[in-house]
Amino acid sequence: MTGRSLRLCLFLALLAFLAWQSFGQRVSTSAPVATPSVTAPGTTATMAPPPNDPASDGDVAAPPTDHADGLPPEAQATLRLIASHGPFPYDRDGVVFGNFEHRLPEQPRGYYHEYTVPTPGARNRGARRIITGGDPPRNFYYTDDHYRTFRPIGARP
Numbered sequence: 001m002t003g004r005s006l007r008l009c010l011f012l013a014l015l016a017f018l019a020w021q022s023f024g025q026r027v028s029t030s031a032p033v034a035t036p037s038v039t040a041p042g043t044t045a046t047m048a049p050p051p052n053d054p055a056s057d058g059d060v061a062a063p064p065t066d067h068a069d070g071l072p073p074e075a076q077a078t079l080r081l082i083a084s085h086g087p088f089p090y091d092r093d094g095v096v097f098g099n100f101e102h103r104l105p106e107q108p109r110g111y112y113h114e115y116t117v118p119t120p121g122a123r124n125r126g127a128r129r130i131i132t133g134g135d136p137p138r139n140f141y142y143t144d145d146h147y148r149t150f151r152p153i154g155a156r157p
Contacts (some may be wrong), residue, residue: 071153075117075142078130079153082115082137090116090125097131103150104141107133117142 071079081088088094097112104112112133119126127146130153133139140153 071142072117072128074120075128075130078115078117079140082130082132088115089118092116092125101147103147104131104133111135113137117144 081093086093093115094113096110097114098109099107099112112131115130115132116125117128117130119128128144129142129147131141131143131150133141141150142153143150
């Protein structure tokens with residue numbers, strides 16, 4: 001192979017790699033990577049605090065799947081993912097929810113976290129979310145209108 005053809009091959013390989021990286025980035029941020037599995041109705045998983053978490057009081061919070069009647073199946077699947085600590089299909093799942101509109105009870109920043117509830121047919125994350133409050137989560141809220149209204153789901157004392 002001549003020096004010129006070697007440079008051309010390296011250039012094409014670099015171009016292919018960059019195209020692959022760009023495509024991979026778009027896919028991971030615009031579409032879910034995995035579809036949450038659905039467990040049998042009536043089953044619940046427990047959510048244990050992270051190991052050695054000094055902020056944890058040792059109490060185990062359970063996801064409110066027993067109070068999730070009326071929620072779409074995708075929301076129930078998201079609750080199960082939260083209980084099992086993922087893996088979550090969207091990069092933004094688990095980020096701090098700011099509560100800037102003050103529609104949820106006032107809490108210090110970092111108290112609330114948001115998780116995407118997939119919307120069938122949507123090309124993006126859609127408007128549906130579950131917001132958790134506490135660590136481990138003790139309060140759960142559902143919104144299907146992108147934070148305009150919230151519905152409590154099995155809030156715990």
